[in-house]
Amino acid sequence: MQPTLPNDTLTARAGTPLQGEATVPGDKSISHRSIMLGALAEGETVVQHLLEGEDVLRTIAAFRSMGVEIQRDTAGIYRIQGVGLDGLREPDDVLDMGNSGTAMRLLSGVLASQPFFSVLTGDASLRQRPMKRVITPLSQMGARIISREQGKAPLVIQGTELIPIDYQMPVASAQVKSAVLLAGLNTAGGSAVLEPELSRDHTERMLTAFGAEVTRQGLRVAVDGWPNLLAQTIEVPGDISSAAFPLVAALLVPGSELLLQGVGVNPTRTGLLALLSQMGARIEQRQVRQAGGEPIADLHVSHSSLRGIEVPAELIPRAIDEFPIFCVAAALAEGETRLTGAAELRVKESDRIHAMAVGLQALGVAVTELADGLHIIGNPEGLPGGVTVDSFTDHRIAMSLLVAGLRCREPVVVKRCANIQTSFPSFQPLMSRLGATIV
Ligand code: S3P
Numbered sequence: 104m105q106p107t108l109p110n111d112t113l114t115a116r117a118g119t120p121l122q123g124e125a126t127v128p129g130d131k132s133i134s135h136r137s138i139m140l141g142a143l144a145e146g147e148t149v150v151q152h153l154l155e156g157e158d159v160l161r162t163i164a165a166f167r168s169m170g171v172e173i174q175r176d177t178a179g180i181y182r183i184q185g186v187g188l189d190g191l192r193e194p195d196d197v198l199d200m201g202n203s204g205t206a207m208r209l210l211s212g213v214l215a216s217q218p219f220f221s222v223l224t225g226d227a228s229l230r231q232r233p234m235k236r237v238i239t240p241l242s243q244m245g246a247r248i249i250s251r252e253q254g255k256a257p258l259v260i261q262g263t264e265l266i267p268i269d270y271q272m273p274v275a276s277a278q279v280k281s282a283v284l285l286a287g288l289n290t291a292g293g294s295a296v297l298e299p300e301l302s303r304d305h306t307e308r309m310l311t312a313f314g315a316e317v318t319r320q321g322l323r324v325a326v327d328g329w330p331n332l333l334a335q336t337i338e339v340p341g342d343i344s345s346a347a348f349p350l351v352a353a354l355l356v357p358g359s360e361l362l363l364q365g366v367g368v369n370p371t372r373t374g375l376l377a378l379l380s381q382m383g384a385r386i387e388q389r390q391v392r393q394a395g396g397e398p399i400a401d402l403h404v405s406h407s408s409l410r411g412i413e414v415p416a417e418l419i420p421r422a423i424d425e426f427p428i429f430c431v432a433a434a435l436a437e438g439e440t441r442l443t444g445a446a447e448l449r450v451k452e453s454d455r456i457h458a459m460a461v462g463l464q465a466l467g468v469a470v471t472e473l474a475d476g477l478h479i480i481g482n483p484e485g486l487p488g489g490v491t492v493d494s495f496t497d498h499r500i501a502m503s504l505l506v507a508g509l510r511c512r513e514p515v516v517v518k519r520c521a522n523i524q525t526s527f528p529s530f531q532p533l534m535s536r537l538g539a540t541i542v
Pocket of ligand 1: 131132133205275277278281303423424
């Protein structure tokens with residue numbers, strides 16, 4: 104159990120439409136990577152619009168404890184004095200990655216090739232998540248990693264010189280891909296990963312921007328060892344995974360119209376936009392431009408009548424973090440929605456298939472939990488609500504159920520919301536400013 108914090112319980116109720124403009128916090132995936140590559144490069148990297156959520160702060164703390172100077176200039180602006188690929192020093196204590204799977208898996212890749220001892224741990228959720236998926240390829244590179252039973256954290260890493268690998272990944276995972284590529288940076292020769300489907304490609308893009316030799320052929324991506332990584336200035340795009348909450352809220356609440364500015368629209372991340380468009384959502388990408396080597400756009404969204412869909416398998420990796428909020432859209436759409444082939448959702452910050460089935464059912468939705476997904480019968484008239492539901496300490500479950508509460512006849516109380524701080528610390532004030540009643 105997480106400790107109970109004062110704002111650990113939030114209540115959502117139906118009210119006025121959402122209106123206005125907002126900038127969402129920086130992308131979590133890109134923020135982690137900017138700290139890591141900034142630390143491993145030579146020179147001073149400046150990061151703007153960094154996500155100051157708990158997950159990224161854990162990554163910053165880990166690199167600080169390995170001797171990297173990281174200075175906060177002002178909100179979201181950080182300066183990292185890179186130490187180079189061989190400049191990290193042994194941390195004198197356990198590295199606590201909190202709730203962050205990205206921090207733990209990517210750092211495992213970095214640490215496997217460093218000539219020192221380190222221990223990675225995390226909160227109760229992270230200590231239940233599968234780490235074998237990174238231990239297996241890193242061990243094939245020669246890494247020495249010990250874990251609890253079934254590959255669970257804490258992980259003990261005795262870094263050593265590695266050998267390159269050409270690894271075929273059993274599941275599409277950007278974290279596994281990134282762990283191998285980061286281990287490959289400090290390894291002589293070329294290391295490669297073959298994915299079953301394309302997962303988010305922020306690591307590849309950012310490595311290229313820092314000067315590494317990255318080659319992609321279809322679903323295979325390779326990096327050459329020992330590149331000269333040169334410090335960069337990175338502007339982190341707004342996180343589409345955070346924008347998803349006000350965006351779906353605006354689609355669902357009659358009379359709403361929002362402009363979400365500077366949101367990352369990397370094609371490996373826009374699966375939710377594609378799914379919602381198939382459901383009939385009115386979402387426009389305006390002023391598409393570049394930031395930090397990534398495409399960004401202003402998303403204009405207005406209330407829309409949605410209809411249920413069958414989720415196409417090829418969109419699943421591109422929308423992997425958005426299924427909790429997608430299920431809320433499905434619950435308020437006309438007709439049935441079927442999501443299958445998404446068993447990965449069971450090993451996220453919570454078992455998201457189970458958490459959404461339980462949560463939506465409590466709100467009055469006709470939902471069936473499947474082994475690898477959910478079947479939802481939507482009701483565009485709104486939901487009964489009037490219940491207290493649990494987030495299972497998962498930030499995205501908490502925010503999704505609160506958005507659902509905006510279309511319930513009676514208030515919805517969501518318990519254990521503290522982890523919203525991991526990815527979207529300004530969620531509650533931002534939603535309130537746009538007109539949502541979440542207190
Ligand atoms: C992430 C990859 C995804 C995603 C996670 C962030 C990343 O995980 O769910 O929130 O930053 O690389 P998987 O690699 O396990 O799919």
